[in-house]
Amino acid sequence: MKLKLNLFPIVPDMEARLAQVLEEAQSGRASLVEIAYGTAADSIKKRILNFLNKKENRRKYCRLEKTDKGWGRIYLHFKWK
Numbered sequence: 001m002k003l004k005l006n007l008f009p010i011v012p013d014m015e016a017r018l019a020q021v022l023e024e025a026q027s028g029r030a031s032l033v034e035i036a037y038g039t040a041a042d043s044i045k046k047r048i049l050n051f052l053n054k055k056e057n058r059r060k061y062c063r064l065e066k067t068d069k070g071w072g073r074i075y076l077h078f079k080w081k
Contacts, residue, residue: 001030007048008038015051022060025078033061033076045072052076 005021007014018035025033037044051057052064052074065075 001028002032002034003028003030004034004036006036006038007044008036010044014044014047018048018051019057022057022076025076026060029078029080031078033078035074035076037072037074039071045074048074 003021003025005017007017011017021033021035024030035048037048049064049066052061060078061076062079063077065077067073067075
């Protein structure tokens with residue numbers, strides 16, 4: 001199962017939507033979550049990465065992959081036992 005979250009245009013409740021997609025991925029045992037933030041500023045990317053690198057959120061996913069070419073995307077990979 002793959003989930004997608006589009007944060008472009010910028011939404012004010014970004015952290016809440018990120019937390020919601022992480023919970024949904026955990027409950028549905030998703031293998032991949034794609035977070036698209038588009039052509040937004042680097043500050044938006046930093047906010048997303050800071051949220052994802054918090055200790056309680058870092059435990060939920062296995063690997064984080066960033067792309068900067070064109071439309072900015074962040075991929076979260078999950079491993080389930």
